[in-house]
Amino acid sequence: MGHSPAASHGHGHTQTPPDAERSGSGVRWSVLVVLCLAQFMVILDVTVANVALPSIGADLRLSPATIPWVVSAYTLVFGGFLLLGGRLSDIFDRRAVFLAGLAVFTIASVACGLAANGGMLIVSRLVQGAGAAFLSPAALSIITTTFHGADRNKALGAWAAVGGTGSAIGVLVGGALTSGPGWEWAFFINVPVGVAVLAATLRLLPRSAGRGTQGGIDWLGAVLMTTATAAVIYGLITAGHAGWSAPGTYLPIIVGVVLAVAFVLVERSAAKPLVPLGVVGKRTVVSGGVSMLAGAGLLIAGFFLCSLYLQNVAGFSAMQTGLTFLPVALGMVVAVHLCAHGLAHAGWRPIAVIGMVLAAGGFFWLSRISGDPSALGEVLPGFVIAAAGLACMFIVATTSAMHGVDHAEAGLHSGLINTYHEFGASLGIALVAAIAGASVGGAHTTTLTGFQDAFLACAIVAIIVAVIAPVLLPAGKPDSDGPIFAH
Numbered sequence: 001m002g003h004s005p006a007a008s009h010g011h012g013h014t015q016t017p018p019d020a021e022r023s024g025s026g027v028r029w030s031v032l033v034v035l036c037l038a039q040f041m042v043i044l045d046v047t048v049a050n051v052a053l054p055s056i057g058a059d060l061r062l063s064p065a066t067i068p069w070v071v072s073a074y075t076l077v078f079g080g081f082l083l084l085g086g087r088l089s090d091i092f093d094r095r096a097v098f099l100a101g102l103a104v105f106t107i108a109s110v111a112c113g114l115a116a117n118g119g120m121l122i123v124s125r126l127v128q129g130a131g132a133a134f135l136s137p138a139a140l141s142i143i144t145t146t147f148h149g150a151d152r153n154k155a156l157g158a159w160a161a162v163g164g165t166g167s168a169i170g171v172l173v174g175g176a177l178t179s180g181p182g183w184e185w186a187f188f189i190n191v192p193v194g195v196a197v198l199a200a201t202l203r204l205l206p207r208s209a210g211r212g213t214q215g216g217i218d219w220l221g222a223v224l225m226t227t228a229t230a231a232v233i234y235g236l237i238t239a240g241h242a243g244w245s246a247p248g249t250y251l252p253i254i255v256g257v258v259l260a261v262a263f264v265l266v267e268r269s270a271a272k273p274l275v276p277l278g279v280v281g282k283r284t285v286v287s288g289g290v291s292m293l294a295g296a297g298l299l300i301a302g303f304f305l306c307s308l309y310l311q312n313v314a315g316f317s318a319m320q321t322g323l324t325f326l327p328v329a330l331g332m333v334v335a336v337h338l339c340a341h342g343l344a345h346a347g348w349r350p351i352a353v354i355g356m357v358l359a360a361g362g363f364f365w366l367s368r369i370s371g372d373p374s375a376l377g378e379v380l381p382g383f384v385i386a387a388a389g390l391a392c393m394f395i396v397a398t399t400s401a402m403h404g405v406d407h408a409e410a411g412l413h414s415g416l417i418n419t420y421h422e423f424g425a426s427l428g429i430a431l432v433a434a435i436a437g438a439s440v441g442g443a444h445t446t447t448l449t450g451f452q453d454a455f456l457a458c459a460i461v462a463i464i465v466a467v468i469a470p471v472l473l474p475a476g477k478p479d480s481d482g483p484i485f486a487h
Helices: 025-047 053-060 069-091 094-113 118-146 149-179 190-204 219-242 247-269 283-313 318-324 326-346 348-366 376-401 407-440 449-472
Strands: none
Touching (some): 053 118, 069 094, 069 283, 069 407, 118 149, 149 376, 219 407, 283 348, 283 376, 376 407
């Protein structure tokens, strides 16, 4: 799709931009800030619980098999229902879908903080993920249909930066809140932010026209996709403590594969499929999806492993762990800006290769951890390098997947790219938990082999992606009159 996004509105919508676009330029950029703040809150909740896991596990007496689900329950439902959320934002009023998701997310955050046991917490996280699944694609589709040309690339760059840095800052915030008022506030913090975003959205963002021509909703496809993902992730998490030969491991994985095949068959025959297979097969969608899958999976897995290693092995407090990741967040901010400018000049392929080579080097550094109590020198340099490289993949993934998207498919494409993000996060945690095994199981573990093997596996995956990235990604670069970020 080599044409400019500015000319790619399609389906007769060229002369009817959204209401937000007809507003002044200042209002449009204010809308971007509000939408990015909402996305920041959603992404932050992927990692904010990571640093609080030891405290949550101790207070609620969670088993080693249950601990990964505090994170995976959220990302699992988030990823499973993103396509449905994107579809709804194409059919109905995008602002209404955004506000509905925001309300569900905020209310579920209260329930997470009030959880009295593991079951209540995990159910609340599931509901929280459902709210995020409607909020996030609606927000990205609003951005995609509000901005055009160079402005669209700047806006997408800002969105991608939130996806990368939100993960790092989430760990920092989680550490501060867990060591201060308690882990419950890692969830309560969403309430004032959610209320502020709600008020700003009602004031700044007028109602936009729905996409009635898109047709009905494929509920069966949504259910099949979510259950297939849940089954596979459940099997992978079970492998972490029961082994790959346990029935609880391989049976759910088999069921998940069967359901995935059923999903494809349903989509092929559905009158209005949740995911038209022609869209899924687009090169920009495939390459952007793989980039996001790898970037999100490795980054969230890295935070998961480093948080548990620092607290369970090195004896760091939650606050110390969060502060340790402050340089990681700053490094990702710098990397996002450098990669965004590099992308405007060099294109997707070189930036992706550079990012994954850096990630591989950082994870290889981490694979050599020794368990020294002064773990700062062992963990921080490697993870700063790895996270900086992975931050570049968020820019590559978002700009390539949304390249040349017309208004009528903005919700679907945004749902797809966000699905890859959340599925990558769930898959990354599941795989490293399975490889690390008992090393991530408790507060008194001193086993290093599992952590070392998991970090080495991340390095190998990064090298594989670096090799295949030039084959998958388009040869060009985002259509723009200048760098993705304006100064």
